[in-house]
Amino acid sequence: PRWLPPPETLHLWKEFETPEPAEIKAIQKSFLRHVTKTFARTAFNMDNFGSYQGTAYSLRDRLIDKWNITQQHHTREDPKRVYYLSLEFLLGRSLDSCLLSLGVKDIYKKALDELGFRLEDLIGEEVDAALGNGGLGRLAACYMDSLATLDYPAWGYGIRYNYGIFKQLIVDGYQTEFPDYWLNFGNPWEIERLDVSYEVRFRGYVNKVTEEDGTISYVWEGGEKVVAVAYDVPIPGYGTMNTINIRLWSAKPAREFDFAMFNDGNYEKAVEEQKSAENITSVLYPNDNHMVGKILRLKQQYFFVCATLQDAIRRFKKTNRPWSDFPYQVSIQLNDTHPTLGIPELQRILIDEEGLSWDDAWDIVTKTFSFTNHTVLPEALERWAVPLIQDLLPRHMMIIFDINLFFLQKVEKKFPGDRDRLRRMSIIEEGHPQNVRMAFLAIVGSHTVNGVAALHSNLIKNDIFPDFVEFYEGNKFTNVTNGITPRRWLHQCNPALSDFITQKLGSDSWVKDLEQLKKLKEFADDAAVQKQWMAIKRQNKVRLADYIHSITSIQVSPDSLFDIQVKRIHEYKRQFMNILGVIHRYLRLKKLTPEQRAKEVPRLVVFAGKSAPGYFIAKLVIKLINSVGEVVNNDPEIGDILKVVFIPNYNVSLAEIIIPASDISQHISTAGTEASGTSNMKFVLNGGIILGTVDGANIEIGEEIGEDNIFFFGVKADEVEDIRHLNRYRKIEMDPDLRNVLDAIERGTFGDPKIFEPLVATLTVGGDYYLISKDFASYIEAQADSDEAYKDKVGWAKKSILCTAGMSKFSSDRSINEYAERIWKIKPCTVPATLN
Numbered sequence: 001p002r003w004l005p006p007p008e009t010l011h012l013w014k015e016f017e018t019p020e021p022a023e024i025k026a027i028q029k030s031f032l033r034h035v036t037k038t039f040a041r042t043a044f045n046m047d048n049f050g051s052y053q054g055t056a057y058s059l060r061d062r063l064i065d066k067w068n069i070t071q072q073h074h075t076r077e078d079p080k081r082v083y084y085l086s087l088e089f090l091l092g093r094s095l096d097s098c099l100l101s102l103g104v105k106d107i108y109k110k111a112l113d114e115l116g117f118r119l120e121d122l123i124g125e126e127v128d129a130a131l132g133n134g135g136l137g138r139l140a141a142c143y144m145d146s147l148a149t150l151d152y153p154a155w156g157y158g159i160r161y162n163y164g165i166f167k168q169l170i171v172d173g174y175q176t177e178f179p180d181y182w183l184n185f186g187n188p189w190e191i192e193r194l195d196v197s198y199e200v201r202f203r204g205y206v207n208k209v210t211e212e213d214g215t216i217s218y219v220w221e222g223g224e225k226v227v228a229v230a231y232d233v234p235i236p237g238y239g240t241m242n243t244i245n246i247r248l249w250s251a252k253p254a255r256e257f258d259f260a261m262f263n264d265g266n267y268e269k270a271v272e273e274q275k276s277a278e279n280i281t282s283v284l285y286p287n288d289n290h291m292v293g294k295i296l297r298l299k300q301q302y303f304f305v306c307a308t309l310q311d312a313i314r315r316f317k318k319t320n321r322p323w324s325d326f327p328y329q330v331s332i333q334l335n336d337t338h339p340t341l342g343i344p345e346l347q348r349i350l351i352d353e354e355g356l357s358w359d360d361a362w363d364i365v366t367k368t369f370s371f372t373n374h375t376v377l378p379e380a381l382e383r384w385a386v387p388l389i390q391d392l393l394p395r396h397m398m399i400i401f402d403i404n405l406f407f408l409q410k411v412e413k414k415f416p417g418d419r420d421r422l423r424r425m426s427i428i429e430e431g432h433p434q435n436v437r438m439a440f441l442a443i444v445g446s447h448t449v450n451g452v453a454a455l456h457s458n459l460i461k462n463d464i465f466p467d468f469v470e471f472y473e474g475n476k477f478t479n480v481t482n483g484i485t486p487r488r489w490l491h492q493c494n495p496a497l498s499d500f501i502t503q504k505l506g507s508d509s510w511v512k513d514l515e516q517l518k519k520l521k522e523f524a525d526d527a528a529v530q531k532q533w534m535a536i537k538r539q540n541k542v543r544l545a546d547y548i549h550s551i552t553s554i555q556v557s558p559d560s561l562f563d564i565q566v567k568r569i570h571e572y573k574r575q576f577m578n579i580l581g582v583i584h585r586y587l588r589l590k591k592l593t594p595e596q597r598a599k600e601v602p603r604l605v606v607f608a609g610k611s612a613p614g615y616f617i618a619k620l621v622i623k624l625i626n627s628v629g630e631v632v633n634n635d636p637e638i639g640d641i642l643k644v645v646f647i648p649n650y651n652v653s654l655a656e657i658i659i660p661a662s663d664i665s666q667h668i669s670t671a672g673t674e675a676s677g678t679s680n681m682k683f684v685l686n687g688g689i690i691l692g693t694v695d696g697a698n699i700e701i702g703e704e705i706g707e708d709n710i711f712f713f714g715v716k717a718d719e720v721e722d723i724r725h726l727n728r729y730r731k732i733e734m735d736p737d738l739r740n741v742l743d744a745i746e747r748g749t750f751g752d753p754k755i756f757e758p759l760v761a762t763l764t765v766g767g768d769y770y771l772i773s774k775d776f777a778s779y780i781e782a783q784a785d786s787d788e789a790y791k792d793k794v795g796w797a798k799k800s801i802l803c804t805a806g807m808s809k810f811s812s813d814r815s816i817n818e819y820a821e822r823i824w825k826i827k828p829c830t831v832p833a834t835l836n
């Protein structure tokens, strides 16, 4: 039975539930209380990290108050909720964003100043929460920010990895990986909920039970169990009470370890079980856009989905509604196929545990789930071997077979006698072994499937799942173009520009309503605005130049054009083409006289990004970039005219320094391969200009800001297939400029050419799958155009202003409102300032 507070004590609860007023004295008191009591430090035993902890804990108290009020309000109102299931949440740092969301940054700054601490220094003490690889994980984080800010009743669910994405060090030009044990010094931004835990079963067997009335049911029994423990990460909305939750699961052994075994002297075996349970949530898989069929990864997927559904169902059951209400109270979004096991898991719970009929259960399931696809790359589409699933989740495998059977029966009915169609559409792919095509399972089990940019959603429909579009008569498939949160990606990371925009627009309401930015267009030709705008850009370039110097000892000039490509290293993203272009530029510069050279636009080319540890070719690209940098940066004839820098360990907090400093950023994936891209949006929002292909969200950005303000090049997506076909069947036409560049590499201009042979071979014997040779000439031309355009300072400033002004569409607030209205059917639930 629930404990009820004695009524005469309620005023005490209310007093402590109400957030403290943000007053200097109160802030200092709470800071000092945490420093001295929570962390047991004194005035004579303090450092910046200690004061970061004190500040974070004082803010955490405020977050928890808002969180509690939000949850109580939601319990009382019982709105339909959305659950965003993602194996990755790439949150980065929290201190600064939390101060801004709560509207207390200035007063905290003052309070800390008086105590002798600089807030900027404390912010720099925080380690990133790096529980993601790249775009997909960061998108989940931006969406949480928008869900909270727009007052939606939403939960994120994921895994609390002990090790986030590895730390990248560059040793002798090569990427080396170090573990990211981010929890070493504690995590102020989570609340451990030892009271919220669920059992998760693996393996075992399925018992067939025949009831007296002849009905058959199945019970999954035996096997091994682990426990999922909840860790809650509150996400405050910006300037609103609503504070939502990301619930991350951590695995613990189900039993305390075996003392009998321990006493028998079998110490190792006694702790083994403990360890194997904890292994499940120990590490984030470091591959993006590539599937690795490891059993531990499958365990992670089921573990988090199983705990999440138990949690959602427990919340649903508190309201005593019939099961048929479930899809009207609960919407579940699958962030790619990684949480797809949720579909057979909910079906299993409904039929095996809740006693619903297959059809009633399936109706609920398919009204509950929706699925976002993030890639068209075949090597990234998840396929799990049937024997693997059979062994780990025997009951789920049976259910998947049944889902497939009933589905194929419908296909057969609609397209009688079309055997090849059945083969193509089967959730089970035939072969040795058979495989489960997770995307097909996700499509069949969801009411809506979306791509992440207009072009990508069309490719999904026409190229990767056309049979499903035909079968569902186009009704399931839609587009929701990605977005980014303007709070972190302009207001927080670029305070100077943010203040200037607020001053020009006369209000800071743009932070929550990005449509307001359109009004900046008026200022595009205003000489005074242009001057200040570019002065702010220069400040940001100085900040980045200082950072580069501190990390790499390379001196770069803030007066050069900053040309930046930062993202995961992948062949389809073509960092290789970028560095080949740099070599081309270098060779050209070497041929000029000093007088001619002095007329060139000085350029700094910046790279950053991690390669998957096992991705050999991507790692060679990193090595080549560093080798080219070594030669170019030390060539006295070249000086500041060209510099090449690889900044190690790209992560969210580094992106916050890099992005505001770009003049040009490169988004140069082979057309049709980058589903959307989201850093493209971040750069343009900060007044940077894209040099890119006609791919992903670049296309929609071009539509919004105008084609004069973006440097497009390269073949279009619909030409790629034919070119690849030709590349396969006749000798590839090598671009002559590219041939020169390769010759320079092969001559040993950038060190031992043997090292780069396998990389260069991807362009020749490898068939140049990503069409670098085809696009090279137009790429170089676009680069030359950008040099010319940069010489026109007024023209450039205008472009830069129009970039920011045109980015309203790409707020994640717009994306989230689309999901809420069109897919989840949820409404905002405004939380009052205090509970009464």
Ligand code: BZD
Binding pocket: 133, 134, 135, 136, 137, 139, 287, 288, 289, 290, 291, 374, 375, 380, 452, 482, 674, 675, 676, 677, 678, 696
């Ligand atoms: O998702 C990315 C796409 O490549 C981008 O084009 C897109 O903008 C973003 C957001 O929609 N995909 C990923 O980041 N994918 C992964 O990180 C990933 C991770 C594990 C397994 C498979 C893919």
